[in-house]
Amino acid sequence: MSLIEIKKLSFAYGKDTVLENIDLEVRERDFLAIIGPNGGGKSTLLKLILGIISSKSDTIKIYNQKPMANLSDIGYVPQNTNINVNFPIKVIEVVMMGHIKGKKEREKSKNFFHRYFKIGYNEFEKSCALESLREVGMAEFADKKIGSLSGGQRQRVMIARALCAKTKILILDEPTASIDVSGQRQIYELLKFLNKSITIIVVSHDISVILGYANRVAHINKTLTFHDISNYQKEIKTDDKHFCEVEMLQMLGECKC
Amino acid sequence: MLELLSYEFIQNAIMAGVLVSFASGIIGSLIVVNRMVFLAGGIAHTSYGGIGLAVYFGFPIFLGASLFAVGASLLIAFITINQKDKIDTFIGLIWAVGMAIGIIFIDLSTGYNVDLMSYLFGSILAVSLNDITYISILLTIIIFIVTFFYRQILAVSYDSEYANLRGINAKFFYTLILVLSALTVVIAIKVVGLILVIALLTIPIYIAEKLSSSLAFMMFISGVLSSLFTLIGLWLSYQYDLTSGATIIMVSALALSLFLPINAMMKN
Ligand SMILES: Nc1ncnc2c1ncn2[C@@H]1O[C@H](COP(=O)(O)OP(=O)(O)OP(=O)(O)O)[C@@H](O)[C@H]1O
Ligand SMILES: [Mg+2]
Numbered sequence: 451m452s453l454i455e456i457k458k459l460s461f462a463y464g465k466d467t468v469l470e471n472i473d474l475e476v477r478e479r480d481f482l483a484i485i486g487p488n489g490g491g492k493s494t495l496l497k498l499i500l501g502i503i504s505s506k507s508d509t510i511k512i513y514n515q516k517p518m519a520n521l522s523d524i525g526y527v528p529q530n531t532n533i534n535v536n537f538p539i540k541v542i543e544v545v546m547m548g549h550i551k552g553k554k555e556r557e558k559s560k561n562f563f564h565r566y567f568k569i570g571y572n573e574f575e576k577s578c579a580l581e582s583l584r585e586v587g588m589a590e591f592a593d594k595k596i597g598s599l600s601g602g603q604r605q606r607v608m609i610a611r612a613l614c615a616k617t618k619i620l621i622l623d624e625p626t627a628s629i630d631v632s633g634q635r636q637i638y639e640l641l642k643f644l645n646k647s648i649t650i651i652v653v654s655h656d657i658s659v660i661l662g663y664a665n666r667v668a669h670i671n672k673t674l675t676f677h678d679i680s681n682y683q684k685e686i687k688t689d690d691k692h693f694c695e696v697e698m699l700q701m702l703g704e705c706k707c
Numbered sequence: 708m709l710e711l712l713s714y715e716f717i718q719n720a721i722m723a724g725v726l727v728s729f730a731s732g733i734i735g736s737l738i739v740v741n742r743m744v745f746l747a748g749g750i751a752h753t754s755y756g757g758i759g760l761a762v763y764f765g766f767p768i769f770l771g772a773s774l775f776a777v778g779a780s781l782l783i784a785f786i787t788i789n790q791k792d793k794i795d796t797f798i799g800l801i802w803a804v805g806m807a808i809g810i811i812f813i814d815l816s817t818g819y820n821v822d823l824m825s826y827l828f829g830s831i832l833a834v835s836l837n838d839i840t841y842i843s844i845l846l847t848i849i850i851f852i853v854t855f856f857y858r859q860i861l862a863v864s865y866d867s868e869y870a871n872l873r874g875i876n877a878k879f880f881y882t883l884i885l886v887l888s889a890l891t892v893v894i895a896i897k898v899v900g901l902i903l904v905i906a907l908l909t910i911p912i913y914i915a916e917k918l919s920s921s922l923a924f925m926m927f928i929s930g931v932l933s934s935l936f937t938l939i940g941l942w943l944s945y946q947y948d949l950t951s952g953a954t955i956i957m958v959s960a961l962a963l964s965l966f967l968p969i970n971a972m973m974k975n
Contacts (some may be wrong), residue, residue, distance in 0.1 A: 502868060528869070537740055538797050538919045547862045550873050570857065596919040615873075676868055 452477050453619060453649055454499060459509040461498060462493075467530050472674045481645045483664035486655045490671040493529050496623050499651075500526055504703045512619075522550045523611035529623035529653070531605045537598045541607050542592040545579040546571050548614040582614035583607070585640055587633065602628045611635060613644075620644065622652040626659075638663050716832055720951075723834040725936040726842045727898045732915070732930030733849055734891040736907035737884050739916065740864050741797045742924075744909055746885065747800040748782050751892045753779035753805025758826055759812030760958065768826070769841060772893045779805060780889035784882040829900035829952030831941065841892050849887055853926070856880070861922055898937065899952035910959040911936060914966050936962060 454476035461469040467492045481654070482678055485491050497503045498510060501517030512520045525548070535688075583589045586606040591599060599607065609625050620641070626634040641650055642663050654660055660667055669675045709715055718969065738747045757775020761768045779801060789953070813823060829890045853860065859880055862870035867877040895904045911932040919925035940955030 473866070501871060502872070504715075521872055524872070526872055534740075534865055536916075538916055538925045539861065539865055543921065544865070547866065547869060547873065593920075611869075654941065681761055691771050 451493040453480075453512065455511045455514075457509050459505060459507075460499065461494060461503075461505045467589065469498075469670075469674075470672050472670075472697075474668065474674060476651065478574060479645065479647070480649050480651075480666060481664045482649075482651045483660040483667045484651065484670055485657075485660065486670040492670050493519070493623055495670060495674075496526075496621055496651070496653065500524060500621065522615075523618045525615045525617035525620045527605075527608050527612045527620075527625045529627075532601065535604075538597065539596050540592070541583070541594050541599070542576070542579055542586065543594055544596055544607055545582055545611045545614050546575055547686075548579070548582070548611040549575050550615060563706045570684060578616075579610070579614050580590055582610040585608045585613060587636060592656065599605070602630060602633065605629055606633065613640075617648070619651070622650070624653050624655070626654070626656070628698045634659065673679060712749055715917050716834075716906065717945075719834045719836065719839060720831045720941055721938065723831060723842060724898060726839065726846050727894050728933035728937050729930035730842070730846045730849055730891050731954055732911060732933045733926040734884075734888050734929075735912040735933075736915065736922065736926045736929050737860070737864065738888055738908055740922065741881075741884060743885070743888065744796075744905065745798060746787065747888050747892060747906050747908055749783060749802040749805075750776050750779050750885070750889045751896070751901055752802045754889070754893055754896065755809035755826070755901060756805035756807075756812075757809070757810030758823075760819070762823075763812040763816045769797050771892065772826075772896065773804070773890060776889035776893050777886055780885040781882065782887045784878075786926055788881065790880050790963075801867045803936075825900070826896060827900050827902050827956075828950050829896065829898050831898045831937075831951050831955075832945075834897060838897060842897075845890055845894060849891070852883070852887065855925065856883075860884070866924070869942045898954055903952050903956045906956045906959065907933065908964050910956070914963055917966075917970055931957075932962070 452475045454474070456472055456474040459469060459472040459474075460467065472495065474495075484495070486492050494503070498505060499512070499517060501521070504517070506518055510517050512524075571630075580589060580592060583592055586609050588603060588606050588610060591603065591607075596604065596607065605625065605628055607624070612620060612622070626637055628636065638659055639651070644650065645663075652664070666676070738744055754772045754776035756779075757772040758768055760775065761771025764771075776905060783798060787794050790797065859870070859875050860873055863877045863880040864874065864884075867881065870880075871877045892904055892908070895907050899907045912929045914932055915925045915928035917971075918928055936959040937955050940958040941951055943949065943958065944951040944954035
């Protein structure tokens with residue numbers, strides 16, 4: 451079944467066309483990697499899928515509906531995680547922002563204020579947020595101020611925020627760009643595990659990650675070239691670990707059928 | 708000192724000072740974290756238009772200023788949400804036009820100029836019980852809203868794009884914050900006056916921000932600090948016969964200038 455269906459999508463900021471004639475189908479339990487040069491339109495495409503920006507023609511369907519209709523099913527890690535770094539907010543509070551309001555768990559709450567007045571967070575939301583922080587290796591920072599973290603740590607927190615929403619689709623925009631090698635591995639292993647039940651779309655420049663984890667790769671530079679790379683993955687793994695983006699692009703170019 | 712406290716106008720001033728301090732501590736925190744200081748300045752000065760109209764048409768000045776300020780805040784919310792490009796220009800325009808309307812209508816109504824000074828520089832020693840009732844009601848509403856919508860307000864202030872994705876109506880809460888700012892600005896004008904209101908809404912808050920790791924705590928600390936500065940300023944102004952609003956601001960500014968280097972030293 452196709453979760454996300456994009457047909458003949460074009461988008462421009464003002465007069466500059468950023469995306470042209472994009473066709474893309476994302477199926478359930480896909481692990482889709484999106485690659486492409488800076489300014490190619492990757493983030494723009496994700497924002498269109500999320501409904502943060504919208505194109506005039508509604509050419510994007512999620513579960514056959516408009517993007518914003520299924521917000522609670524989509525988790526998102528934005529590319530820029532350095533917004534508002536001096537804001538007086540604790541790590542755990544940032545993660546709890548991931549919870550969508552009015553979910554059922556709320557009624558089960560034992561906290562009187564929470565249950566009857568809907569004030570604050572309940573113990574379920576807190577433990578769920580802590581669990582997500584643990585998964586990205588940040589549990590011990592839960593009560594730290596967000597501004598006191600390093601860039602990579604902040605990025606992990608934003609991933610935790612998306613995880614704690616427990617959504618069916620996870621969209622990540624260069625989620626590990628400033629995360630160290632072992633951290634990246636940890637996070638991609640986690641995504642791989644989650645991928646057993648949910649769909650993942652990730653923008654990344656890291657080729658080894660893409661070949662190691664994704665089942666499909668889309669290259670975006672204004673237009674989209676979409677490929678099933680499973681055959682290549684097998685070849686490459688036995689071949690050589692060192693594999694650069696140029697070769698990757700060549701390979702994708704070759705099979706442009 | 709104790710004899711001072713027995714005067715009714717002093718009691719009123721103390722009550723009003725503390726109530727306004729907590730309102731401005733809470734709302735000032737929201738203004739600062741949302742980077743709306745310039746917008747709040749625009750609202751404050753525009754409210755002068757409301758004062759002018761109220762004087763001219765003879766209805767209560769608090770009411771006139773409040774209505775006008777709320778109108779201005781809605782206009783500013785509309786502009787900042789829909790016209791991201793030229794926000795500065797528009798706010799500057801609203802700011803100046805509001806002031807001009809006020810000045811012209813006060814010109815047109817005779818014999819009011821003396822009392823008007825109190826709106827420019829504050830008149831905390833002249834607050835009435837009615838004023839205090841109004842301020843209390845407003846503070847109650849503010850606390851109510853901030854408590855019940857804390858997570859929404861926090862999410863929108865920290866990351867409005869993400870808040871939107873989690874189903875929170877960011878535009879609504881942004882507008883709500885501006886409207887509450889408008890109402891708070893008007894009562895703060897009572898204490899320190901139009902010209903100094905932005906200082907009251909920012910100086911204690913800057914200190915509190917450095918001391919806080921959560922928004923709620925920042926609001927509370929801002930209220931406490933602001934009360935402290937207001938009361939000290941009030942006492943000094945009475946003792947040395949100075950303008951109360953200006954004295955309160957000077958006390959706050961002095962505290963800030965002592966706090967910053969000490970805070971920097973503690974960090975090292
Ligand atoms: N808010 C905006 N307003 C105007 N132009 C924009 C805006 N955001 C992006 N663009 C332009 O759209 C193009 C695509 O940007 P986008 O952010 O989608 O690229 P990207 O593929 O994500 O790049 P990167 O790898 O650097 O993240 C760029 O040329 C950029 O200048
Ligand atoms: Mg990008």
